[in-house]
Amino acid sequence: MNTQLLVVPGIIVLVIVMVDVAWTTLTTQGSGPITRLITIAVEWASAKAHAVFGNRAVLVAAGPIAIVAVGSAWLLSLWAGWLLIFSAFPDGVIEAQSEQTAGLVDRIYFVGFTLSTLGMGDFKPGGDVTRLLTALAAFNGLVLVTLIITYAVPLVQGAVARRKLAFSISLLGSSPQEMVWRAWQNKNTQGFENALGQVSSDLIQCSEQRLAYPLLDLFHCKQSRFSLGVQLGRLDDALSLLTEGLQPNYRWNSFTVGNIREVVSHYLNRFEKRSNNGHLDMPPLPAIGLLKSKNVPLADNQDDAFDHLKNRRVRLHRLVRREGWKWSAVEAEDQADELSP
Template identity: 25%
Template sequence: MAETLLILGFIILLLAIHDFFYTTLSASGGGFISENVAILSDRIIQFGASTFGRKAYDYHGLFVNLMILFVWLLLIWLGLFMVYSSNPEAITNSSGRAAYNWERLYFTGYTLSTLGMGNFKPTSPFFELVTSCFSFFGFIFFTSSMTYFLSVSSAVVKKRTLAKSIYNLGKNPKAIAKKILALDSSYSYQQIHDLQEKVDQHSVNHQAYPVVHFYSRSEGKDCFSINITRLDEALSILFYSDKGQNLQEELELLRSSISNFLQNLDKNFSRSLPKVEGAHSSEDLPLGLTARNSQELVERRRTLESLLKSEGFSWRQVVEQNQIN
């Protein structure tokens, strides 16, 4: 029993610590634990939004972030408690009495929080070393968590800035396309280049800090999904319109940036995105496209519609007509 608790405790600790450092320091995505906690938390928020309305989306990313932090802390606390519990005499109070279970749980907590109360102490070199290591780890855990959350906050601000920049161009794809065409050519190039940089930056942040994906807003004008979909649809309009030929090179760069983002979505967030049944008919496609590349656009729209549904939107809220008059 003692060996089982010791081994199981260290396994839980190793899994939680690996997931923590991989998620916060690797900038390569989330670990297995944090990814699954995020998906579960997302489903809770989706249920809340369907029950209480869109206001629940204002707490979306915050709830997911706090749940991941809570699970990390819970697993590390549990694992270390099991290690201490492998030997009933491992922890004693100031008078030498062996600690009870709840007292070992208390000792584990203040060891991780680096409080150093001193009313309980380890009794052997092994447990003294374990206590020292996890006191040091507790400091790293909380400082790294705060640094990670600051990075996430910065990425969320940039995500919302991108959404707002697109919204300011127009409230539907047709309006965005017209606005780009109406601008002076040099300013159009600058505007498209600026959007490309923001999309690329968001794509990198989205992959480095996956929890950014779950930050949403109750108001559509501030939501990333509906605005990036409008922009992509506007690009489809411009690509297959004679009026957009002068901007083809710049539009292709922006389109490529959005494509890279959508590929990242398909690769890393397919489990958290709602499934989309069926596909858009050719009647919904931009003029000049139905005879070529229609399947590519249908697949593109399927990914975008999944993103829309993740924030409680439908395709009809994006656009009703995609032609330039």
């Protein structure tokens, strides 16, 4: 066999890997094909494990596992590509002292420490071409490790930002009707809408982070008050009550409320670019017992009021289920630890 032919598949492997790395880490258009396959595999495995064991720990671990899996796949693929290229030169790698030709295991070892830029020195390139290739491989390895680190850090920051936003929304109330009652009781429209304005700004940032870093969908929380999907479902139902569920003269249809509903729709659009949860029914209408007891002027027929919101609430239901929760977590904080099957 002509070993020089190994250069071609080696270069192909390197190109595929580095295109995937650059696409994933240097653009804002989601993941490359390799990263996307790994993300889907980890997500599927964690969802199946959660369904079997009913423990959110497997979901919480999915994000870190995905980062390690993606980084390992990139590194091993790069290692394999450079091994093919160095194997195309029979005398391309030699033992430093005896200058004997390196075997397969020695070449694997040589490529490994070259990519890591450790420079052990017990093996060395055996010619001008392989000396140049060694320099390129070392630079390639340095670039890859740097990109892995610079990709992982924003992922963790994005996960923290989502938890922060979810917690901020949870402070508005532990259920949709409690959110409505607090806003109604305080008669503090400006304060409520100021809070909505901040939520809207933070949610736009989370939406764009989601587009740039699809792996963020694998970062789950143990408590629903830190789950952005649950809190968005709760907030949106509260806004639906304020804009549709009250009597006509009392409905809140301000610019701020309309704006945040558009932002929630934008977030759902980002989510649905890679979501495939199958058919889901519209979740139950939000409870209104507390509001009735407090004489809040509710519309006579809540079914009619919410009828045109069916598609929107199904989309929110899909988001909540994607994060491993039942819709009951949206309705009450004391059911926050209830897991979806």
